[in-house]
Amino acid sequence: xxxxxxSAEEALEGILHDGMLIAAGGFGLCGIPExxxxxxxxxxxxxxxxxxxxxxxDGFGLGKLLETRQIRKMxxxxxxxxxxxxxxxxxxxxxxxxxxxxTLAERMRAAGAGIPxxxxxxxxxxxxxxxxxxxxxxxxxxxxxxxxxxxLSIVKAWKADDTGNLVFRKTARNFNPPAAMxxxxxxxxxxxxxxxxxxxxxMIHLPGIYVHRIIQGQHEKRIEQRTTRKKETA
Amino acid sequence: MPWDRxxxxxxxxxxxxxxxxxxLGIGIPTLVANYTGDKDITLQSENGMLGMGPFPFxxxxxxxxxxxGKQTITELDRTSYFDSATSFGMIRGxxxxxxxxxxxxVAENGDLANWMIPxxxxxxxxxxxxxxxxxxxxxxxMDHTNKAxxxxxxxxCTLPLTGKAVVNRIITNLGVLDVVEGxxxxxxxxxxxxxxxxxxxxxxxxxx
Numbered sequence: 001x002x003x004x005x006x007s008a009e010e011a012l013e014g015i016l017h018d019g020m021l022i023a024a025g026g027f028g029l030c031g032i033p034e035x036x037x038x039x040x041x042x043x044x045x046x047x048x049x050x051x052x053x054x055x056x057x058d059g060f061g062l063g064k065l066l067e068t069r070q071i072r073k074m075x076x077x078x079x080x081x082x083x084x085x086x087x088x089x090x091x092x093x094x095x096x097x098x099x100x101x102x103t104l105a106e107r108m109r110a111a112g113a114g115i116p117x118x119x120x121x122x123x124x125x126x127x128x129x130x131x132x133x134x135x136x137x138x139x140x141x142x143x144x145x146x147x148x149x150x151x152l153s154i155v156k157a158w159k160a161d162d163t164g165n166l167v168f169r170k171t172a173r174n175f176n177p178p179a180a181m182x183x184x185x186x187x188x189x190x191x192x193x194x195x196x197x198x199x200x201x202x203m204i205h206l207p208g209i210y211v212h213r214i215i216q217g218q219h220e221k222r223i224e225q226r227t228t229r230k231k232e233t234a
Numbered sequence: 235m236p237w238d239r240x241x242x243x244x245x246x247x248x249x250x251x252x253x254x255x256x257x258l259g260i261g262i263p264t265l266v267a268n269y270t271g272d273k274d275i276t277l278q279s280e281n282g283m284l285g286m287g288p289f290p291f292x293x294x295x296x297x298x299x300x301x302x303g304k305q306t307i308t309e310l311d312r313t314s315y316f317d318s319a320t321s322f323g324m325i326r327g328x329x330x331x332x333x334x335x336x337x338x339x340v341a342e343n344g345d346l347a348n349w350m351i352p353x354x355x356x357x358x359x360x361x362x363x364x365x366x367x368x369x370x371x372x373x374x375x376m377d378h379t380n381k382a383x384x385x386x387x388x389x390x391c392t393l394p395l396t397g398k399a400v401v402n403r404i405i406t407n408l409g410v411l412d413v414v415e416g417x418x419x420x421x422x423x424x425x426x427x428x429x430x431x432x433x434x435x436x437x438x439x440x441x442x
Contacts, residue, residue: 027281027318028304030297053318080357081304089356101280102322102364109319122326122367125345125398128359158298170315172298174282177317205317221297227305228292 003164003214004193008039011187011213015152016045019072023108023150023183024052024062025176028081029224031168032061035189035217036154041068051075051108051148051182053101053175055085060222069093075148077101081224100128103145105178111147112181112210120145153183156219157206160190161199164208177206187213236378236407237424244269245422246334246375246405255284257325257365259335260303262375266334276312278330280361282321285313302361322361326368333369335362337376337401339391342438344401344413346374347393359396366397378406378435385437387411387418408432417441 005011022040026032037056040048041064048071055074056063065071066084073095079085088094099107100122110118119142123129133144155176158169166188168176180186193216237245239262247269250256257278258266267277267288277286279301286301287308295306324330339347346366349359366372380386387404403421404411409432410422417439423432433440 028300030281030300030304076358078358078360080355086355098358100359100363101318101361102326102368105318105322106326120326120367122364124367126363126395128363168315168317170296170298170309171279171282171300173315173317175318178319223295223297223306224300224304225306226295227289227307228295229289231291 003208003212004162005213005215008035008189008215008217009042011215012036012039012043015185016040016043018045019047020045020151021049021051021148023148023153023179024050025153025155025174025179026061027053027171027174029057029061029222031156031172031174031176032056033154033156033189034061034219035215036187037062037064040070041065044070046070047072049073049075051104051150051179053077053104055079055082057081057224058084066094073097075099075104077104098128105175107145107148108175108178108182111149112178116147117144118147119143148182150183151185153180153186155180155186155188157188157190159192159194159199160188160211160214161194161196161208162214163196164188164211164214165199165204166190166206166208166211167199167203168205173205180206180210185212186210187215189215189217191219192216235424235426238407240265241424242375242405242407245410246373247271249332249334249373249403250275254331255329257330257333257369259333259362261336263334263336264303266375278321278324279307280321280325280365282316282318283309283313285310287313322364325361325364328368328370330369332371332373333365334373334375335365337374337386339386339388339393340374340376340401340404341388341391342413342417344399345391346372346396346401347391349396350394352394362396366400371402372400374401374404376404376406378408378432385435387436387438389438408435414441
């Protein structure tokens with residue numbers, strides 16, 4: 001069981017095919033699998049459906065896969081930061097399925113937990129509910145949402161050991177654990193691979209059972225909205 | 235004089251009670267954090283954090299630490315981090331006491347529209363639909379009228395809904411209204427605003 005690979009390209013070898021469904025971790029540009037996205041661009045794999053909360057920005061993150069027209073459909077909750085996305089969507093080149101953010105996260109988590117569907121009150125009475133099964137429980141109406149069973153998960157973590165146990169850092173955790181859980185194969189990129197036994201077993205965020213391949217690399221970690229305050233002068 | 239943005243935020247902060255876990259939306263709701271005083275309030279950021287701190291000092295920004303508006307922030311000694319599924323689990327599960335949100339339109343039955351204007355750029359609902367469906371109390375903070383001077387408190391929303399019958403209280407530049415049986419009830423008038431002025435600026439049914 002060798003999970004560590006030398007590069008993102010090598011880690012994706014033999015598992016890509018046109019038309020596949022990929023679940024990607026990240027929120028905005030925070031905690032996104034930058035290196036695996038670059039490797040997908042290089043691979044030329046196309047007609048992808050990508051389940052990811054956002055679609056990067058122009059020229060960075062999943063935005064790179066838009067520029068090369070490798071994405072056919074996005075499943076997202078918010079795509080407002082990307083002019084190329086809007087252009088392709090409005091011209092009909094790109095399909096978009098809006099999901100409320102919590103529904104998207106739960107659809108991934110559910111699939112990873114072997115649950116093909118669940119009922120939620122999120123979106124009842126809105127366009128999101130159209131065409132979906134409605135069911136009342138204890139006097140409240142819920143809609144049926146389906147699990148997202150992805151062909152491939154690409155995620156970013158802070159640290160991993162060689163068995164794939166992952167630790168995330170601060171809000172860069174976000175969609176990464178549920179995205180990792182819902183794929184047939186999960187590839188994780190991390191900032192540091194640490195020796196087995198050096199992670200506290202009680203502090204592991206995602207057990208290695210969900211992670212099949214690991215790479216280590218340098219991340220740009222671009223900041224989308226740099227907001228600061230002034231130090232008060234005495 | 236109607237309330238300005240900061241006065242609306244200060245009024246919204248009065249809605250919060252000691253010990254509450256609260257989610258603040260983008261815009262005026264973000265300002266509410268400046269007016270909570272000595273109250274022990276824990277702010278949730280739906281990208282996976284409880285105990286959101288202020289913006290970092292210049293040079294101390296951390297790309298791994300952002301809020302739901304993608305702005306750099308800081309942590310507090312009470313902070314906890316979790317994944318997005320857990321985050322919306324606590325939202326959907328009714329653990330968050332209140333959400334304070336902006337809006338484009340609110341209807342007299344509590345319908346809320348704040349995510350989409352057909353024909354304009356479509357950005358997405360983000361976590362708004364989950365929040366209004368799940369949190370215990372939804373408080374809308376918004377201007378009473380739009381740029382054309384038309385009421386944003388309507389009999390029925392004209393824009394696609396974020397949630398159906400979800401709003402509890404509305405704080406505008408003209409006053410405070412509650413969603414009750416049959417329409418909206420005036421709770422409070424902004425300083426110097428008369429009831430007639432508020433009624434004249436409101437399309438929704440006002441009940442006594």
